[in-house]
Amino acid sequence: MNIAKVIVDVPATQTNRLFDYNIPEYLLGAIKEGMRVIVPFGPRKVMGFVMELTDHSDFDQLKDIVDLMDVVPVFTKELLDVGKWLTEKTLSFYISVFQAMLPQALKATYKKELHKLTNEGLSDALTKMFAGREFMSYEEFTERKGDYRKLQQAVQEGLIEINYLVKSKETKKKETFITTNLKPFQLEEEIANLSNQATKQKQLLEFFAEHPEPILQSKLVSRLHTSRSTIKQLIDKGFLVENKVEVYRNPYQEENYERTTALPLTEEQHNVMIPIYENLKSGEEAVFLLHGVTGSGKTEVYLQSIQRALENGKEAIVLVPEIALTPQMVKRFKGRFGSKVAVLHSALSAGEKYDEWRKVQRKEVQVVVGARSAIFAPFENLGIIIIDEEHETSYKQEDHPRYHARDVAIYRGEQHSCPVILGSATPTLESFARAQKGVYKLLSLTKRMNNASMPEVQLIDMRNELHMGNRSMFSIALKDKIEDRLEKGEQIVLFLNRRGYSTFVMCRDCGYVIECPHCDIALTYHRNNESLKCHYCSYEMTMPTSCPDCESKTIRYFGTGTQKVEEALTQLIPQARVVRMDVDTTRRKGSHEKLLNQFGNHEADILLGTQMIAKGLDFPTVTLVGVLAADSLLHLPDFRASEKTFQLLTQVSGRAGRHTLPGEVIVQTYSPDHYSVEFAKTYNYEGFFKKEMEVRKTFHYPPYYYLTLITVAHPNQVKVIETTKKIAQLLAKHLSSEANVLGPTPSPLTRIKDRYRYQCMVKYKNEPNQRKIIKRIVTFFEDDIRQNDLQISVDLQPYQLM
Ligand SMILES: Nc1ncnc2c1ncn2[C@@H]1O[C@H](COP(=O)(O)OP(=O)(O)OP(=O)(O)O)[C@@H](O)[C@H]1O
Ligand SMILES: [Zn+2]
Numbered sequence: 001m002n003i004a005k006v007i008v009d010v011p012a013t014q015t016n017r018l019f020d021y022n023i024p025e026y027l028l029g030a031i032k033e034g035m036r037v038i039v040p041f042g043p044r045k046v047m048g049f050v051m052e053l054t055d056h057s058d059f060d061q062l063k064d065i066v067d068l069m070d071v072v073p074v075f076t077k078e079l080l081d082v083g084k085w086l087t088e089k090t091l092s093f094y095i096s097v098f099q100a101m102l103p104q105a106l107k108a109t110y111k112k113e114l115h116k117l118t119n120e121g122l123s124d125a126l127t128k129m130f131a132g133r134e135f136m137s138y139e140e141f142t143e144r145k146g147d148y149r150k151l152q153q154a155v156q157e158g159l160i161e162i163n164y165l166v167k168s169k170e171t172k173k174k175e176t177f178i179t180t181n182l183k184p185f186q187l188e189e190e191i192a193n194l195s196n197q198a199t200k201q202k203q204l205l206e207f208f209a210e211h212p213e214p215i216l217q218s219k220l221v222s223r224l225h226t227s228r229s230t231i232k233q234l235i236d237k238g239f240l241v242e243n244k245v246e247v248y249r250n251p252y253q254e255e256n257y258e259r260t261t262a263l264p265l266t267e268e269q270h271n272v273m274i275p276i277y278e279n280l281k282s283g284e285e286a287v288f289l290l291h292g293v294t295g296s297g298k299t300e301v302y303l304q305s306i307q308r309a310l311e312n313g314k315e316a317i318v319l320v321p322e323i324a325l326t327p328q329m330v331k332r333f334k335g336r337f338g339s340k341v342a343v344l345h346s347a348l349s350a351g352e353k354y355d356e357w358r359k360v361q362r363k364e365v366q367v368v369v370g371a372r373s374a375i376f377a378p379f380e381n382l383g384i385i386i387i388d389e390e391h392e393t394s395y396k397q398e399d400h401p402r403y404h405a406r407d408v409a410i411y412r413g414e415q416h417s418c419p420v421i422l423g424s425a426t427p428t429l430e431s432f433a434r435a436q437k438g439v440y441k442l443l444s445l446t447k448r449m450n451n452a453s454m455p456e457v458q459l460i461d462m463r464n465e466l467h468m469g470n471r472s473m474f475s476i477a478l479k480d481k482i483e484d485r486l487e488k489g490e491q492i493v494l495f496l497n498r499r500g501y502s503t504f505v506m507c508r509d510c511g512y513v514i515e516c517p518h519c520d521i522a523l524t525y526h527r528n529n530e531s532l533k534c535h536y537c538s539y540e541m542t543m544p545t546s547c548p549d550c551e552s553k554t555i556r557y558f559g560t561g562t563q564k565v566e567e568a569l570t571q572l573i574p575q576a577r578v579v580r581m582d583v584d585t586t587r588r589k590g591s592h593e594k595l596l597n598q599f600g601n602h603e604a605d606i607l608l609g610t611q612m613i614a615k616g617l618d619f620p621t622v623t624l625v626g627v628l629a630a631d632s633l634l635h636l637p638d639f640r641a642s643e644k645t646f647q648l649l650t651q652v653s654g655r656a657g658r659h660t661l662p663g664e665v666i667v668q669t670y671s672p673d674h675y676s677v678e679f680a681k682t683y684n685y686e687g688f689f690k691k692e693m694e695v696r697k698t699f700h701y702p703p704y705y706y707l708t709l710i711t712v713a714h715p716n717q718v719k720v721i722e723t724t725k726k727i728a729q730l731l732a733k734h735l736s737s738e739a740n741v742l743g744p745t746p747s748p749l750t751r752i753k754d755r756y757r758y759q760c761m762v763k764y765k766n767e768p769n770q771r772k773i774i775k776r777i778v779t780f781f782e783d784d785i786r787q788n789d790l791q792i793s794v795d796l797q798p799y800q801l802m
């Protein structure tokens with residue numbers, strides 16, 4: 001096997017294939033599949049992944065691999081296969097997929113350096129810059145404003161050579177340990193030989209006479225109140241030795257977690273465990289959908305399933321949504337499984353993540369708890385995969401490669417013949433429909449743990465507030481109840497959707513929202529020409545000046561931000577202490593935790609926030625939850641708006657009354673009759689499911705139909721429109737007559753970073769050739785993509801229709 005087939009780190013259509021390289025003599029046998037190598041590519045050197053080893057190549061004159069970056073493969077055979085499958089499934093580049101599967105730290109960095117080959121004939125400026133050195137980084141050359149033409153000339157004349165360096169970003173943390181090689185009696189001798197003045201040195205040697213085992217230098221210094229220089233003197237004399245030992249950056253110290261043991265299960269929990277145990281035992285793959293109301297004890301079911309998998313000598317992956325990966329959550333898993341757990345969280349530094357990942361690679365842990373990308377944890381003996389809050393959209397990556405962690409979980413579950421559990425109080429329609437068909441096995445938890453009923457939900461019709469002359473964003477009922485809780489010393493959670501981003505037009509008088517007659521989504525307001533557009537099918541109308549339903553003039557654009565709400569709140573109820581949690585206040589590392597702690601310690605009365613406060617929070621004194629504007633979710637230009645509203649209202653309501661104090665929920669809305677609001681009020685998931693399925697069927701949406709979303713972006717608007725039009729035409733021409741191609745139409749976010757964005761969408765049932773067709777279409781625009789900054793992105797499973 002002297003030839004390696006390699007995927008190179010150059011994400012482009014022409015390079016999206018295997019390249020053959022010759023393995024030089026000295027690397028024969030050392031290079032294995034799944035390792036990173038450095039290979040020559042054009043004038044440069046790049047990182048590559050070895051996919052296969054072979055004896056035969058169709059090309060002759062292969063170039064040699066330059067270097068090997070790993071001792072142990074970074075990909076297992078299984079993960080190489082997962083990567084190939086995912087590349088095909090998401091129409092991505094191999095390199096993007098494989099990079100996404102590894103921790104950041106294993107990405108390559110590229111550097112150029114200048115190598116001075118001779119002292120003769122070099123210009124004075126360059127000679128001065130090198131200052132006697134043989135090498136200089138290219139960075140230094142540009143920083144010091146070197147003359148590019150002189151450099152080019154020197155390179156042409158062979159005076160200077162440019163080297164391309166490829167390095168991995170990974171760093172390992174090392175710590176210094178001190179120990180002694182001397183026997184205790186030798187130490188005693190040396191102590192006796194030391195002069196009487198050398199008390200510090202004596203003290204150290206006496207310590208080692210009693211404790212000969214290696215000790216961390218920093219510990220030694222603080223324990224003996226000694227200094228680094230005293231230690232150094234003894235090292236120089238040969239009495240002590242120092243060793244640099246690699247240690248993990250450990251953001252989660254085990255000793256901080258109190259150990260817990262399995263709780264005796266309730267009858268419901270027990271019934272749910274039986275089929276899971278069966279599958280764990282038989283080693284058969286199966287996907288379970290665990291539908292359990294908020295606070296029903298799903299986590300305990302996960303914990304005990306994992307425990308069983310571990311007892312069988314297997315490993316477990318648990319995915320939790322990014323924003324739910326709170327210290328509370330980590331505590332539950334570390335508490336049960338201690339040092340068997342690695343945590344892969346995006347808030348960790350690249351180094352910390354790399355270390356956690358390596359614990360998996362080295363088989364030092366058996367459980368991984370993490371966000372989306374933890375699904376690629378390099379376990380080789382998986383026994384169970386769990387996805388908590390399976391309805392969360394953060395499991396879908398909205399960037400290349402556009403993969404859904406659920407698909408990867410199910411694929412890996414098949415490879416390892418192990419069960420996958422999808423858990424949620426509000427499963428996606430897709431998953432619940434599959435469970436109804438028997439593709440997934442449905443497991444239900446219908447009761448709350450404390451046997452308390454779900455908190456009562458009161459709907460406040462904001463149209464009435466307006467009619468009563470209340471123009472503030474707080475209804476009278478909400479204001480009264482907030483004041484009541486403040487008096488009682490209880491806490492309140494106020495929820496506002498998003499960061500004030502909304503695009504629809506609504507009548508404040510009657511709640512009427514202008515929708516597309518064809519697509520059942522709210523029309524999007526376009527300020528520049530005062531028009532309303534459907535961004536699915538491009539239906540368009542001019543912005544009306546009065547409500548089409550009640551003729552009121554109060555029809556307008558809808559939206560407020562958290563900051564505005566905070567201001568209004570402190571004006572209305574000045575004595576309230578408010579913690580605001582949104583993207584702006586949680587940007588800094590650790591601020592998320594800090595704000596939550598502040599609220600948890602009751603240093604504030606009201607937690608005001610966006611999506612990120614909707615889940616996972618478990619505070620005993622929260623007895624009131626207020627949803628300020630349910631409408632801002634309900635009328636997002638997205639066919640999943642109703643589903644998202646139902647999910648969110650249910651989750652937010654679940655934050656109240658989780659312990660002994662009963663909870664109450666106030667939902668303010670202009671659409672109290674909307675079915676997703678009504679079903680959420682009574683916690684009726686099945687009712688919502690049935691109704692929403694009918695809507696999806698009528699308007700041809702998933703799960704009845706599949707969607708493909710193609711978004712085109714370019715600084716020139718005309719070019720974007722032309723390209724999108726062409727793509728839509730090509731799709732319509734080559735797909736079957738059953739497929740419905742919609743668009744082109746402006747994306748709801750019409751301009752991002754100075755690029756105009758247009759999109760087209762395909763609704764279809766069965767188009768086996770679609771991938772091939774789309775690939776060909778993208779290839780058709782290849783030159784524009786490469787040279788003219790055109791972007792075409794294809795999403796075969798769109799969630800964010802923005
Ligand atoms: N068998 C049990 N006996 C006693 N307490 C339990 C048991 N199972 C779970 N609990 C406790 O009940 C509470 C709610 O459980 P948990 O948080 O797991 O619910 P959940 O279904 O995950 O809720 P959510 O969807 O809101 O996150 C927790 O405090 C948990 O420790
Ligand atoms: Zn109206």
Ligand SMILES: [Zn+2]
Pocket residue numbers: 516517518519520534535536537538539
């Ligand atoms: Zn439409």
